[in-house]
Amino acid sequence: MNPSRRHNLLQPGEEGQEEEELRFTVEENAKGTRIDKYLAERVESLSRSRLQQLIQAGSVFLNSAPIDRVSEKVKGGDLIALLLPPPAPSDVEPENIPIDILYEDAYLAVVNKQPGISVHPAETMRSGTLVNALLFHIKDLSGIGGVLRPGIVHRLDRGTSGVLIVAKRDDAHCKLSNAFKARRMQKTYWAIVHGTPPQPQGEIDLPIGRSSSDRKQMTIRPDGRNAVTRYKILRAGLGGTLVELYPLTGRTHQIRVHLRHLGCPIVRDVLYGVKKYQGRGELERLLDGYPGIALHARSIEFEHPVTGKIMTITAEPPGPLAAVMDRLK
Numbered sequence: 001m002n003p004s005r006r007h008n009l010l011q012p013g014e015e016g017q018e019e020e021e022l023r024f025t026v027e028e029n030a031k032g033t034r035i036d037k038y039l040a041e042r043v044e045s046l047s048r049s050r051l052q053q054l055i056q057a058g059s060v061f062l063n064s065a066p067i068d069r070v071s072e073k074v075k076g077g078d079l080i081a082l083l084l085p086p087p088a089p090s091d092v093e094p095e096n097i098p099i100d101i102l103y104e105d106a107y108l109a110v111v112n113k114q115p116g117i118s119v120h121p122a123e124t125m126r127s128g129t130l131v132n133a134l135l136f137h138i139k140d141l142s143g144i145g146g147v148l149r150p151g152i153v154h155r156l157d158r159g160t161s162g163v164l165i166v167a168k169r170d171d172a173h174c175k176l177s178n179a180f181k182a183r184r185m186q187k188t189y190w191a192i193v194h195g196t197p198p199q200p201q202g203e204i205d206l207p208i209g210r211s212s213s214d215r216k217q218m219t220i221r222p223d224g225r226n227a228v229t230r231y232k233i234l235r236a237g238l239g240g241t242l243v244e245l246y247p248l249t250g251r252t253h254q255i256r257v258h259l260r261h262l263g264c265p266i267v268r269d270v271l272y273g274v275k276k277y278q279g280r281g282e283l284e285r286l287l288d289g290y291p292g293i294a295l296h297a298r299s300i301e302f303e304h305p306v307t308g309k310i311m312t313i314t315a316e317p318p319g320p321l322a323a324v325m326d327r328l329k
Contacts (some may be wrong), residue, residue, distance in 0.1 A: 001229070020084040020170070030074035035062065036070040039082060042266035051082075059083040078167040097133035102313050107306050108165060109138055109151075112315035115161040117290025121154055124296050130164075140168050154180055159269070162189070162297025163315040175305035180250065186301035189245040189255055190234075190317065192287075192294035192324060193264040194277040196241045201232035204258040213220045217271060218253045220261055227251040229258045238282045240267060242328050244298075255295065267294035286324050296321060 022043065032039055036055060040048040052070045054060060060067055061081040062074070074080070100112035111130070113119070134141060134151060141151030151166040153176045167173035179185055209224030211217040229247040235242040241264065245255055253272070259265060260272040265282045268290060277284075281298045288293060299314040317325065 005155060009170045018183065022084065024079040024082075026074045026076055026080065031036055031075045032073055034070065035060065035067070035080070038074055043082065045070040054082065054084075059085065070195075074211055090202055092126065092129075092131055092135060094136035095112050095127060095132040096136050097128070099130070099133045099139070102163065104138070104313075107169050107304070108167050108176065110163060110165050110300070110313045113156055113161055113164045113297075115290065115318060115321075116160045119155045119164070128152070134166060138166065138168065141166065143301060153177055154185075154250070157212050157256075157293075157299055159292035159293075160295045160297060161292055161315075161318050161321070163300045163313055165300065165302070166295065172305040176302070179302060179305070182301065183248065183250075184186060187247055188299045189247070190296045190298045191243050191245060191255065191259065192240055192267045192283060192321070192328075193259055194240050194267060194274070194281070194283065195264045196236060197243060197264055199260050201257060202230070204229045204231070204261065206261060215316070216253070218257050218319055220257065225249075225251055226288040227254050227258065228238065229255055235325070237328040238286075238324075240281075240283045240328070242325055256293075269293040269295070283324065286327070287320060290318075292318075294321060294324070 006071075008020055013039045023038075024042060025118045026038065026193075029148075032241055036048055036052050038148065039060070040046070040050045043051065046054075051060075055070050055072075056068050058066045058068060059082065060084075062072060063079050083266050088217070090278035097117075100114070101109055113130060118125060120131045121127070121129050131152065141278040151168060151173070153167050153173060156164055157164060165174055165176060205226075205228045207222060208218050208227040209221040211219040226249060230246040230248065233241055234244050243259075253259075256266055256269055256272045260274065263274065265273045266278060268287055283294075296317045297315065298310060298317075301310065301312045303309070304311055316322065
């Protein structure tokens with residue numbers, strides 16, 4: 001594609017803003033592949049639905065000609081140009097919510113997320129999230145995903161505390177996202193569970209999919225996506241166990257679903273609790289009023305997207321959770 005045409009694709013009011021252009025030469029073995037699928041396999045930082053939006057908006061060129069059909073087929077030797085428009089301004093307001101920044105440099109930050117706070121806004125919740133806090137405390141977050149400065153590379157459930165990586169530059173965001181998808185991130189969790197797992201250490205290798213009876217829940221199902229969690233027991237007492245967990249995949253609610261399958265649900269996890277444990281016992285009493293579930297993202301090990309240095313960041317559990325962990329023997 002001729003770079004001189006790029007300015008003509010800017011929207012009104014965007015003069016002076018830079019677009020990012022990505023170019024690809026289609027391999028012979030990709031002949032017959034839909035263009036949206038082809039791009040999704042090569043631009044891992046963008047979802048297939050987002051790429052379809054860009055195609056329909058005229059931001060994808062095939063052999064210098066704009067296309068708008070997401071089902072367009074490619075063939076070997078085709079030249080594809082993808083224009084990523086400047087991020088749109090976010091309508092999320094910065095809020096002076098305290099956050100615990102564990103590490104920060106020019107490319108990324110790592111925070112210790114508190115329990116009970118959602119990572120990002122939703123249609124029904126525009127304030128009080130981690131993104132609102134990040135916009136106040138960190139001024140140069142990345143714009144991947146089409147919205148200015150959200151910076152979110154991965155997520156934790158609202159009730160889960162612990163370590164979370166935030167990108168400050170788009171190139172760092174892309175590399176970190178790709179590392180997550182390639183399973184090059186080593187994550188460790190601590191959980192206080194009811195009961196005791198069947199073995200001191202083990203591996204849970206069971207596929208997870210959306211529940212057919214409750215759309216809020218995930219469940220073990222044969223046609224689900226593969227999910228693997230390793231675990232080992234650290235301490236026990238008060239009718240429960242402190243377990244260290246190492247998820248090898250990143251499915252929604254993976255640890256919570258796998259632990260429930262073992263018959264050892266996480267303390268205060270109402271969504272995946274087992275009735276005989278819910279709201280009962282010493283562990284529930286000790287964590288009464290705790291704003292989350294007894295699951296903490298303890299540490300993450302990753303390769304810095306720019307320097308290549310192997311980094312290990314550790315987050316201490318919130319005070320009430322740490323106090324209960326200390327009481328287990």
